[in-house]
Amino acid sequence: MGNEALAQATAAFSRDGSSAATGNVVSSGKSRFRGLGVHELAITGGFWQQKQQLNAESIIAHCEQWMERIGWLANFDLVAAGAIAGSHRGIEFVDSEVYKLLEAMAWELGRMPDAALEARFDAIVRRVAAAQSADGYLNTSFGHPGEPARYSNLADGHELYCFGHLLQAAVARIRTGHDDLLVSVARRAADHLVAEFGEDGRDAVCGHPEIEMALVELGRALDDRRYVELAALFVERRGHGLVDSGSKGSVYYVDDLPVRDARVLRGHAVRALYLAAGALDVATEQADIQLASAVAEQWSNTTRARSYVTGGMGARHEDESFGLDWELPPDRAYAETCAGVASVMLSWRLLLTTGDDKYSDLIERTLLNNVLASPREDGHAFFYANTLHMREPGRVVDETQVQERADSGMRAPWFSVSCCPTNVARTLASVSCYFATADGDGIQLRQYGDYDVATTLGDDKRVSMSVRSGLPFDGGVDIEITGERPTEFTLALRIPAWATGATVTGPDGEDVPVAGSQATVRRVFQPGDRIRMSLPTAPKIIWPHPHVDANRGQVAVERGPLVLALESVDLPSSVPFDDLELDLAATPRATTRGAIVTMKMVAAALDAEAPYATHEPAAREFGSVDVELHPYSEWANRGPSRMRVWIPHRPIDSP
């Protein structure tokens, strides 16, 4: 979809974009900024188009085929036929994967209509709709003959979590201009939830947050305050011990503290991040500054001491949870793909609320280095956990089987809890939604790539432009104002935190000053005006905070927005992977997509039968080797490998 189609699409929508079908992942009339949806900003080429094509051509179909093959879709048919008793396939909450697939399809259809995909989408929606009860309840694992009763296991049954993803799929549909069967299913489901869990209903919450942001978004999309109010109830109820937490403890369920009293995210990372995102949605709708501030502080404290250099969140395999401050082991990083998706969702909401590009920086870091690390380059296998250090080459996966465990070493096609592939699918289909924002009379470009923008500022100020960039590899960004007539507006360009020495040249060849994280041009733009940015992507050494014990004596290397990794497949087999130290005296040299660094080979064995001794290990350097580091997100695409993001270093003044 080029500028012309975009212009047609967006012309049909209301002016402030707050509740109309601009195709946006988040859309509130009460945010300071609004995002530009898939009908206002279209990816036209380059890195992101390749990712969206991978999603359209491989990932979405992959997810659909797996869920058909192993009966997760058929669960709905069995419910509709009254035959689910004893025949349900998969764990309790596999419905949610079907809904995330529908959401992915809805966004994909929104950005790029496709009759065949539309037909597949409709077919799944019909199967889902057929399983809905007369009162709006919908779940294939509970509430039918032979199954546990509805809401009999709110802590771990994930019924409201599933409803949340159903509602989010419907929101995607509404935002992309439809009011069809899925929307009516969602509306009936939401009405059921209001009746069941509203003020006079059950005083309960779901063990896994998700419903909160879904209800707010559906409330926004359908302009129905009851849904927003129910979301607010769920947020306020949390942290008062309503979850029957059993042996996992209330922290796991993020039920240990009221949201507005918490200062940092903790417990199960995806739950904590979804809850924070939902709480911010509620805060935005209710102008609840105290709640919004609490979430912002949680983001800051979590990012400051509980996030990986890849953007990954959730340090512990145990409980898939956040660790304590500074507990960030590279080799046991969980950094679940879904936590990365959730982190992007939270940061985006904070960006819309504040305009602060520190959120854009984390979105970029997380998308490129955590979320995109999940799918294999062919789109048919995924990382669930995204470790930053692989000590032994990963186990080759039997790709005909559902994996029971989230292994870190090799991507797998499907999991018994397969949240990550579908989360990747819905994120890639809607990823352009995170690229730019607008306010009264300005456009703010937050991420760069090849895309066209066409939107309306204020009541009727039509603005359009095309953006071209070789990022994330090449740091040049060219922006050309398009459209038919001169228009006055403010164009704000994010200068990424990594882009030290960035320069911006305005339409008249003038230097545009970079102030903090933005360069701003306000003028009457003429069609054909060009703004050029140069964002230096030279490789850089990244140092860890001294409190991160697991990173002591190690550095990472970034190249532009990309975290690089050392992979054993790039080393001659004679080079001992465990005995390499980055030579800081040799400046890393950029390659097309990575960087060449010099590694010292250091025989540093300890003369001991244990991993400790009473003497300092004597290190003997026996050579050096130049090796190319590649983007972390691409690791393990060439077979089992050892890998490090944080690399031991040899100080410059060392012998």
Next chain:
Amino acid sequence: MGNEALAQATAAFSRDGSSAATGNVVSSGKSRFRGLGVHELAITGGFWQQKQQLNAESIIAHCEQWMERIGWLANFDLVAAGAIAGSHRGIEFVDSEVYKLLEAMAWELGRMPDAALEARFDAIVRRVAAAQSADGYLNTSFGHPGEPARYSNLADGHELYCFGHLLQAAVARIRTGHDDLLVSVARRAADHLVAEFGEDGRDAVCGHPEIEMALVELGRALDDRRYVELAALFVERRGHGLVDSGSKGSVYYVDDLPVRDARVLRGHAVRALYLAAGALDVATEQADIQLASAVAEQWSNTTRARSYVTGGMGARHEDESFGLDWELPPDRAYAETCAGVASVMLSWRLLLTTGDDKYSDLIERTLLNNVLASPREDGHAFFYANTLHMREPGRVVDETQVQERADSGMRAPWFSVSCCPTNVARTLASVSCYFATADGDGIQLRQYGDYDVATTLGDDKRVSMSVRSGLPFDGGVDIEITGERPTEFTLALRIPAWATGATVTGPDGEDVPVAGSQATVRRVFQPGDRIRMSLPTAPKIIWPHPHVDANRGQVAVERGPLVLALESVDLPSSVPFDDLELDLAATPRATTRGAIVTMKMVAAALDAEAPYATHEPAAREFGSVDVELHPYSEWANRGPSRMRVWIPHRPIDSP
């Protein structure tokens, strides 16, 4: 029990000690060395007496009272009354805790007869015996009306594991000179197992090894080869996928490889260590050098790259399992108390087989720094996991409640899986069994403390001595030959690996040369002859192997055999715990029980909103503080605290 009582006790037993009631934890006629049992070596004072008294006076009663209070003992009564249906208390394998308590009581009665304890022991045995089925089966969770069928969940039901602990309790009873009800219960149980799982029975193994060493030991104690042969079957069956491993995978159950093919321990640490110990017992009985060598290699590779400086094994909370080589995070160390107990059991068996004091070194390290870290100084609370780094002060435990989780910060009185308290109890009651060995005409002292030895070498060579030492704090060891007449024998004294510069003085004041890990005196000893050892316990800096990334830039401090720890309760509140670096230019000074070190306070904050940045953190030193490090095993005895074993260091040449 002094020398006289010891002499009486041991005089009644057969000469080679291989199958008689010398009171030994492991007793094979086929080992190169035999241990000295509780009837041959009695602790008379000092550090270890204090620990045994704590066990006798607090821990054993504590365990008994908890299991009575929460119905784990009553499970047996319910089975006997035919009323267990729907009334079983606790998880499936709580019987094993009752058996470990019985084993602890049996050892305690063996070392120190006590009519009241004997009565309590008898009462529990009667309750257990009443629950045994006519065919010898005994388990309160399976096989009775209203319960799952016998052996219907071999992977996770732990029935054979429970039998194993029953048999081990009976072995303790036999070895301490009894053939009573518990022994007959165990004999019937073992006969049942032979019928059920023998050559013609079920081709199966238990998900949790333990039965292997129990069967060998019972076979030795009762001189019944059938039990040894069944143990051998269980060892050989393992590693062929007989465990229905489900989502945890076969590694967790140590069922991924045949024992004799494995090169390192992996999977669930306690399971792996118990299996290795049982396999070595089988190898010893069957003179299977290949199997014994495999276990010895597993020990070496595990100790070399998968063990903590505390002796702790099992790096991961997830699955309570070993990590990969060099994966030894201090802050997430699991290092379960039971894995420490199991490691001591394995090392002891290897020591008996080889005489190599590297095993004694690890036993000492593990007992003092891992197993003894578990019980609180009052014996009423226990660590399950033994972390080496606590980032935040532990949570105060509600001591009226059973804990669902193995928290690392504060000891707790009881757990839903409460293996650790009873394992500590049985280990402390029998700890003297790990102190010395004998062979044809020599005694080898392996551990030091205050104890008396009286035994018989060969057919009739009576040897006795008293040993006095202030260890683990003071490194002086005085040995006095006792008895009534001159006796020629070889006295071998272990020189611990930590005791650099040890000196030994013989009966005539002569220097006894230290050769490797031993000093040996062979002569005709006269009653009254004294040998004096001086084992330097000066504090030492301990360096990590460079492959242990989590320890980079950090050192530990040991004092004699004790690993020391830095605790925040020893620092003024004004000193920032996270910003301390050990000053290596200042030599640690020994205190009575610890060491005073100088810590530099270093403001090393990174100017970033994330735990990484593009610049090296600038460290500003703003003072220093002297602080006493205390034995790691005593940490958290003074309330919630932050703690580090591995401490960041400031190089000597640093500004």
